[in-house]
Amino acid sequence: MKNIEIIILDFPLLDTRNQIMGITGKFIADLVLQILSYVAQIEGENLKQRQAEVFKL
Structure with a gap:
């Protein structure tokens, strides 16, 4: 496990x-x-599902 900090301005x-x-x-913060x-x-x-449906048309 790495100790990483997250910053969202x-x-x-x-x-x-x-x-x-x-x-x-x-x-x-972790929960959010x-x-x-x-x-x-x-x-x-x-x-991905919507794109696959479009390409089937």
Whole structure:
């Protein structure tokens, strides 16, 4: 496991360097990142499916 910090300039809540809320803040940032990652993965799968449907026409 690597200790990597993530900084998203437009979304300060996800700045994992920020230790203001301690472990709770880190947990919230990790949770939000996991949700965004899941949504991006599902959207990517949906996009591939829609593209495959277009090419079948």
